[in-house]
Amino acid sequence: MGLHAVVVGAGIGGLAAAVGLQRTGWEVTVVDRASVLADEGAGISLAANGIRALDALGVGAAVRAAGRGQYTGGTRTPRGSWLARMDGAALERALGSPIVGIPRAELHRLLRAALRPGTLRTGVTVTRATTLPGGARARVEYEAADGPGAAAEGGCAEADLVVAADGIGSRLRTALFPAHPGPVHSGSTVLRAVTDRPLDLRTDFEITWGRGAEFGHIAFADGRAEWHAVLNAPAGVRHADPLAVLRRRFAHWHAPIPELLAATRPEAVLHHDVGELATPLPSFVSGRVVLLGDAAHAMTPNLGQGACQALEDAVVLAAELEGAADGGGIDTALARYDGVRRPRTTAVAAAARQAGRMGQQLSHPLAVPLRDALMRLAPSGLAVRAILRHAAWTPPLTRGFAGE
Template identity: 85%
Template sequence: MGHTAVVVGAGIGGLAAAIGLSRVGWEVTVVDRTPELADAGAGISLAANGIHALDALGPGAAVRAAGRGQYTGGTRTPRGAWLARMDGAALERALGSPIVGIPRAELHRLLRAALPTGALRVGVTATAATTLRGGGARVECRTGSEPLEADLVVAADGVGSRLRSSLFPGHPGPVHCGSTVLRAVTERPLDLRTDFEITWGRGAEFGHIAFADGRAEWHAVLNAPAGVRHEDPLGVLRRRFAGWHAPIPELLAATRPEAVLHHDVAELATPLPSFVSGRVALLGDAAHAMTPNLGQGACQALEDAVVLAAALDREPGVDAALARYDAERRPRTTAVAAAARQAGRLGQQLTHPVAVPLRNALMRLTPSAVSVRMILRHAAWTPPLTSPFAGE
């Protein structure tokens, strides 16, 4: 088709969208408000659908090589008893890829390396997007930057998307889900016995992802109102998780205080009426921010990128392609977001003294084959059959 696009946001979804568009012949510019991309972040688990999307886009092999497959682990109680074991080999047989754990910074670097030279511009703050009467779209920028015009604008500017607000001013926007998350990557390698674990207490979760270099990402999710911050977050976590099983104390001890990131968890609890407005397409968290309880947020953004590029390559015009993108992506992401919300309510957020042991008993009684099928519901996805990437 050979058009121009501006992608707003250089996160996982925005970079993936730019890669996909460039591979189908579009000239792409990516803008991000950050003056310098510092590769901040902790870690991420990419399920098979995310890996297959990366395969379609190109960087899949590099991500596999830099990551660590998750074959062992599961869900535990604070005392260390197993509620459910991970059967990573069964998932790989069923889906064609293991779940892969990788530092976010490394994933970002690999995605940026796949961009066309000169495509990324930092320090540009987009404030609004409009569709032009004669075709195409315009991105308005903060004072000091000229507006940007292109045949298509992709709004990938995250859960707090300014572009979404300008396009859907009546939408309530993101809401706090009742949880806050603290996370970090350890300073040094640890001798971990599993690739991935989560532990559920009452109103709290602690988990870790092991990396290929022996370090690990850990996260602690707590029921808390929005805006609560701590002067000594590691001290707070050591007290909150005192007495919880190994390797939780070891993970906290291997972390520098300044490495701890703290974010409230927000979601778009009210689905958008469309992922498209004129010549602007919303993608990733800007379109369907969801809670992290299924680990599907980034994977859904990667799926978005592949479907958008394939539609733009195969449909006879941009408007038809955007209609196809919306029709394919909105039902799936809405269903995954609802499932993630429910998983949080039955997992980390659960506090009732009767409900917690009942949930634990049911998890212990659930056969592993049933657990695998539950994961397959969301991770069993392959790129569109009409994808221009097929067979590459």
């Protein structure tokens, strides 16, 4: 038998890690506490680094086919005037791929389809992951899950590696790093949905900045669209009818914002507070447990890099672990992963936080028009260069990834 990894969490990062590890020779089990994977999250934009990571995992072509390239759009004011235009063609020339918009449910489906049959187990709540004495193995403890389809009755299992991809509220991270303050509220809350029907949209992607508010949309290949509304708000604020609240809040913003809201069913609206790991972790590795994605570096969505960084994590982890044949090999590979990924994700998270403060979160009545004026005066290539700074990433070439 080969080396075995247990991946905790069947989100984008966990599924990608499992695909990568299987392609580089590992046996993998993915467990998720949900009995039924709902694939919530509406839609997602994937920059070139995320698409390149998916290429390395063998699913990039399928994602491109299912998604829609973002060539047109940009940033606007509530009245509709342009602050900055998107040049998707320039990005594609520079990076080999435009930004791609795709429903999250479709991305999850494509990643699951790339796994070997029997890899995924749902209804498994992992409560603890520890490195066994000697350091060469890890133990996963799990408990019974509630609800239809629950698969676990409680117990434990051993593996050569545990990948903690259990999200921003990671139980495993809390247990491994009890002194870390954990996630904090960013000061923003986000409501989002996918329209119930296609719309005649003139752009592929837009965001609009008001005072302490952002509204954006991503057009999908089938004509529907994902929209999101981000507002400055304390954590925990919820509304009995969130769609009605948004229709009032954005009633006088430019088209197609009212049309997007009108094309949405009230029950389709998702509402989540925006959290982040504002304090970087001291390490992404503890013995034979490695953290990945939001469990390691949850960031605000202002650069659209959260999922892309998780995909990068998955590819780098699999590349470093390819061919590891003994305990020393695995430990060295994990140390390299930490050394590569922690500095990059820390920098991207800091840049996303700053982008939010200067963008959606900015609310001072004098600061907002000043920002808008500076954006209009900025050279046309500045936005492209800003995206290139984070999206210009190349996957490591390994035997498992060769030819993709």
